[in-house]
Amino acid sequence: MVLNAEQANSVILGGDGLIQTLKSGSVVVLTATIGIAAAKSIAAELNTKGIELIDSAVSGGQGGANAGTLTMMASCTDKVFNDCSDILNVVGKDIYHVGTEAGMGQVVKSCKQSLVGCTYAATFEFAFIGRKSGSKS
Numbered sequence: 001m002v003l004n005a006e007q008a009n010s011v012i013l014g015g016d017g018l019i020q021t022l023k024s025g026s027v028v029v030l031t032a033t034i035g036i037a038a039a040k041s042i043a044a045e046l047n048t049k050g051i052e053l054i055d056s057a058v059s060g061g062q063g064g065a066n067a068g069t070l071t072m073m074a075s076c077t078d079k080v081f082n083d084c085s086d087i088l089n090v091v092g093k094d095i096y097h098v099g100t101e102a103g104m105g106q107v108v109k110s111c112k113q114s115l116v117g118c119t120y121a122a123t124f125e126f127a128f129i130g131r132k133s134g135s136k137s
Contacts, residue, residue: 001031001032001065002032002034003032004032004034005032005034005035005038007032008030008032008034008038008042009038009041009042012028012030012042012046013042013045013046018051019045019046019049019051022049022051023050024049024050024051025050025051025052026051026052027051027052027053027054027076027080027083027084028042028046028051028052028053028054029054029056029084029087029088030042030053030054030055030056030105031056031057031058031070031072031091032057033057033058033106033109034106035106036103036106036107036110037103038106039053039055039075039102039103039105039106040101040102040103042102043055043102043103044102052076052077052080053076053102054074054075054076054080054081054084054088054105055074055075055076055102055103055104055105055106056072056073056074056075056076056088056105057072057073057105057106057108057109058070058071058072058073058091058092058109059071059073059109059112064093065091068090068091068092068093069092069093070091070092070093070094071092071093071094071095071096072088072091072092072094072095072096073096073098073104073105073108073109073112074088074095074096074097074098074105075097075098075099075100075101075102075103075104075105075106075108076097076100076102077100078097078100081097096108
C-alpha cells in the first residue's frame with residue numbers, strides 16, 4: 001500500500017511503474033487515499049493503455065489489512081467490480097461499489113472521514129457542556 005499521490009503515481013505510472021508492464025485488460029486496485037484529482041489522473045493514464053482502475057479508498061488501518069477486514073469504497077465499472085469481487089474479498093469485509101467514475105472512492109472516503117470528525121467534535125462538545133453545567137459524568 002502507498003501513502004500518498006506521489007507514491008501512487010510513481011508505483012503505477014513511473015518509469016518502472018505498473019503501466020510499463022501490465023497488458024491491456026489488466027486491473028489496478030488503488031487502495032490509498034490520494035484525492036479525487038489524483039485518482040482521476042491515474043485512471044485516465046491507465047485507460048490510454050487499456051488498463052482499468054479500481055479506485056478503492058479503504059478504512060480499517062493496518063490491523064484491518066492484516067486481518068482482511070478492511071472497509072472498501074470501490075469505484076469502477078460494474079463489470080470490473082463483479083470480475084474482481086473475489087480479489088477484493090480477500091482484503092475487505094465490507095465492500096461497497098460507490099460509483100463507476102474514478103475518484104468516487106475518494107469522495108466517499110472523504111465524506112466518511114468528515115462524518116467521523118463531526119461525530120467526535122459533537123461528542124466532545126456535549127461532554128464539555130455537561131461538565132460546565134455541573135454534571136459529574
